[in-house]
Amino acid sequence: MITADKNIIMVIFGATGDLTHKKLMPALYSLLRRGLLPDDFKVVAVGRRDKTTESYLSEIYESIKKNIFGEIKTDIFDALSRRIQYHRQNFNEDQGYDGLKAVIDGIGADMNIMYYLAVAPQYFEVIIEKLDVHNMAANPKAWRRVVIEKPFGRDLKTAEYLNQKITSVFPESSIYRIDHYLGKEMLQNLNVLRFGNTVFEPIWNRRYIDNIQITAGETAGVATRGGYYEQAGALKDMVQNHLLQLLTLTAMEPPVSLNEGDIRNEKLKVLRALIDHLDIIETVRGQYGAGNAEGQPLTAYRDAERVSKDSNTETFVAIKLFLNTERWHDVPIYIRTGKALKSKITEVIIEFKEPHYDRMANRAEALKANLLVIKIQPEEGILFEFNTKQPGTIDDIVPVTMDFCQNCQTGVNSPEAYERLLHDVMRGDGTLFTRWEELKCAWVFTDRIKAQWEGEPVEFPNYEPGTWGPQAAEDLLSKDNRKWWNSQGE
Ligand code: BG6
Numbered sequence: 001m002i003t004a005d006k007n008i009i010m011v012i013f014g015a016t017g018d019l020t021h022k023k024l025m026p027a028l029y030s031l032l033r034r035g036l037l038p039d040d041f042k043v044v045a046v047g048r049r050d051k052t053t054e055s056y057l058s059e060i061y062e063s064i065k066k067n068i069f070g071e072i073k074t075d076i077f078d079a080l081s082r083r084i085q086y087h088r089q090n091f092n093e094d095q096g097y098d099g100l101k102a103v104i105d106g107i108g109a110d111m112n113i114m115y116y117l118a119v120a121p122q123y124f125e126v127i128i129e130k131l132d133v134h135n136m137a138a139n140p141k142a143w144r145r146v147v148i149e150k151p152f153g154r155d156l157k158t159a160e161y162l163n164q165k166i167t168s169v170f171p172e173s174s175i176y177r178i179d180h181y182l183g184k185e186m187l188q189n190l191n192v193l194r195f196g197n198t199v200f201e202p203i204w205n206r207r208y209i210d211n212i213q214i215t216a217g218e219t220a221g222v223a224t225r226g227g228y229y230e231q232a233g234a235l236k237d238m239v240q241n242h243l244l245q246l247l248t249l250t251a252m253e254p255p256v257s258l259n260e261g262d263i264r265n266e267k268l269k270v271l272r273a274l275i276d277h278l279d280i281i282e283t284v285r286g287q288y289g290a291g292n293a294e295g296q297p298l299t300a301y302r303d304a305e306r307v308s309k310d311s312n313t314e315t316f317v318a319i320k321l322f323l324n325t326e327r328w329h330d331v332p333i334y335i336r337t338g339k340a341l342k343s344k345i346t347e348v349i350i351e352f353k354e355p356h357y358d359r360m361a362n363r364a365e366a367l368k369a370n371l372l373v374i375k376i377q378p379e380e381g382i383l384f385e386f387n388t389k390q391p392g393t394i395d396d397i398v399p400v401t402m403d404f405c406q407n408c409q410t411g412v413n414s415p416e417a418y419e420r421l422l423h424d425v426m427r428g429d430g431t432l433f434t435r436w437e438e439l440k441c442a443w444v445f446t447d448r449i450k451a452q453w454e455g456e457p458v459e460f461p462n463y464e465p466g467t468w469g470p471q472a473a474e475d476l477l478s479k480d481n482r483k484w485w486n487s488q489g490e
Pocket of ligand 1: 218237238346
């Protein structure tokens with residue numbers, strides 16, 4: 001593995017927020033435990049609340065304890081603590097930046113800096129602007145990188161505006177737009193599966209594949225995130241970023257090399273082929289009502305905190321789309337995601353064409369088509385379903401599975417997505433981050449669907465928690481004589 005650069009200060013804006021507590025600090029702890037943090041790595045945790053470094057650290061201790069696998073080790077936490085200092089400031093006041101600059105200069109003015117914007121999106125612009133005004137965005141002797149969480153804009157127009165603001169301060173190569181799905185182990189494994197095995201690539205096309213399905217189901221409702229979710233909905237929250245990333249990695253052509261630029265070009269081609277075919281996209285939207293989820297009563301989405309009583313925000317979306325490429329042009333790709341569904345499961349399913357055997361054997365019933373399931377989470381692995389003769393029968397044929405469970409076999413928990421992504425920023429590798437051109441296409445796609453929905457009436461709520469969404473999502477496939485699959489057989 002290429003090691004991280006040295007002399008790095010990570011400045012976290014939003015240090016008291018959920019993301020820092022649940023993901024960033026646990027990731028830094030794990031990187032340190034695995035010996036992947038450079039010796040001179042320091043953290044300036046910037047928050048608006050008044051606290052001392054000491055009180056901040058005791059809160060961080062609790063969060064790390066809750067959010068890592070296994071027991072927290074005091075010596076590692078102590079070593080991490082020695083690298084962290086808390087700095088209080090408001091994100092839009094100049095004074096605060098003077099103070100922050102003094103803290104940074106105190107550590108070392110010529111250190112490399114990664115600014116992590118773990119803040120609500122309304123602060124992205126002002127923070128970038130202030131970093132520029134206070135001469136904190138560039139230094140000829142060291143690098144400055146900026147890491148931005150989603151949502152990057154609300155639509156193409158706002159994303160373009162934000163991008164223009166950020167690129168007027170930081171070059172594109174220093175901007176790391178996070179999509180945490182790209183940090184998931186099995187997403188990275190997709191390239192290896194496809195291009196590192198001779199058996200898959202020759203059949204990875206319209207000649208052998210009948211359809212592709214991508215499911216990202218969640219069992220929980222929106223919980224306390226109603227305020228954000230009302231503006232986003234499942235389409236912007238999950239499809240615009242995570243599901244399109246899964247789609248591009250599944251469908252892209254083999255890149256010339258695994259370099260950042262080569263992979264990105266191939267992913268971009270998929271997105272271009274997608275937005276070339278927007279006229280034939282079909283969608284289904286849903287919103288959950290009251291019921292039971294995860295064995296507990298769940299109130300309807302419309303009754304969640306900070307959600308309007310007559311909200312038409314979708315908590316479920318299913319889409320049938322096509323890619324206008326030689327490899328895929330008549331292969332339907334079905335994607336679905338939603339809250340309060342039956343299973344927490346993310347999978348890519350490749351359904352192959354029906355075999356010819358039933359005609360050869362003069363069987364009345366068609367054999368089940370082969371399925372290849374790429375299991376992203378909770379289990380990581382690959383499952384292949386194929387037909388065999390039922391032992392002891394004359395000609396009964398049954399589907400059986402070969403199931404490779406990666407996390408069972410390796411016996412270790414995969415590094416959390418944020419560990420990998422933070423380490424990549426430290427070593428300047430942008431492969432697992434979203435570049436502007438990709439994001440732009442993703443917004444064209446999302447805006448188009450949004451526009452299509454605008455004039456359409458909806459009757460929400462239209463699905464019960466603990467199901468796979470509205471009936472119309474089943475119909476989307478059944479009218480094509482297909483059905484949704486998943487490795488849990490539900
Ligand atoms: C986030 C969304 O980006 O991804 C959440 O904002 C969603 O709404 C989450 O719950 C899902 O991530 P994961 O890693 O749990 O599948």
